[in-house]
């Protein structure tokens with residue numbers, strides 16, 4: 001997971017103390033300078049403070065920060081914020097109200113770290129779908145449009161790293177769904193590494209390659225997003241359901257029943273078809289609560305997806321009634337959340353073969 005050469009990673013060894021409220025952020029880690037790294041954790045875990053330290057905005061931050069071979073902070077040295085080649089997107093898009101969208105973008109382009117060619121300029125506008133908005137004033141934009149302009153503006157300074165602090169948090173559910181595909185486009189185009197702060201599992205599941213979980217200012221877990229979410233002890237914010245990510249692609253469409261078949265490393269799944277399904281690689285999230293287990297294959301079940309699997313580990317939940325079961329289906333890990341009574345009844349133990357039933361309706365995306 002951790003990249004080998006310094007050039008491909010961000011090295012962070014920092015400590016930040018807010019003596020007044022007894023909060024400390026302590027982090028000693030390396031992040032890949034590739035793809036999307038989601039910084040995940042509940043409210044108050046230190047996510048924004050971490051981004052502020054990286055940006056040089058926390059003068060009380062001690063320690064060292066290196067972006068590749070470039071030193072941003074070390075003992076007795078702090079590179080000023082304006083000299084760090086980073087873009088920063090906040091929860092609320094802070095556009096210049098007196099300028100048009102074009103004016104806001106040109107402002108950034110003139111201050112770019114490297115020259116932005118016309119081709120690059122139009123590519124970024126295209127990625128964020130904002131070409132039709134160029135003449136508008138900021139107050140004439142919806143929340144989602146403002147945020148897309150803010151992201152384009154951050155990209156136009158051609159930073160080496162993009163920091164995004166809950167960029168969707170201020171938007172309602174409909175606007176979030178509208179903007180997520182643009183973020184996916186950004187990720188797919190791999191223009192630059194992104195550190196993406198969020199406490200929403202849906203965003204993390206859709207965007208993250210690497211996951212870094214913070215709890216009370218400490219690093220609780222770090223690793224590839226898929227593997228970490230499939231582990232039994234992945235710390236999740238309150239109210240979030242455990243589940244796994246499957247990487248797959250559509251191999252068949254059944255128009256009669258409005259279903260699609262997704263192939264993944266371990267088998268195939270039927271899902272309800274949705275308009276946003278596209279061809280090519282895709283991610284599907286399967287919640288542990290939507291996976292049930294049987295000892296024999298039930299042909300007469302209403303559940304469409306039945307796959308042979310093997311129990312790998314079991315973990316009791318704190319309420320004593322439920323149990324989380326880690327399974328492998330081919331090379332893919334799945335989680336099932338079942339009652340402890342059922343687990344005893346089925347005689348579940350490590351290495352036991354089972355049938356894994358997945359409701360097609362349970363597949364989130």
Ligand SMILES: Nc1ncnc2c1ncn2[C@@H]1O[C@H](COP(=O)(O)OP(=O)(O)OP(=O)(O)O)[C@@H](O)[C@H]1O
Pocket residue numbers: 018020021023041042043044045046047048049050199
């Ligand atoms: N300038 C400051 N002075 C004192 N305490 C602060 C300051 N900024 C943040 N804190 C405290 O540090 C802790 C971490 O805050 P931070 O904003 O980094 O958390 P977060 O994970 O981003 O939370 P959220 O998801 O709610 O934005 C909190 O207890 C907060 O009250």
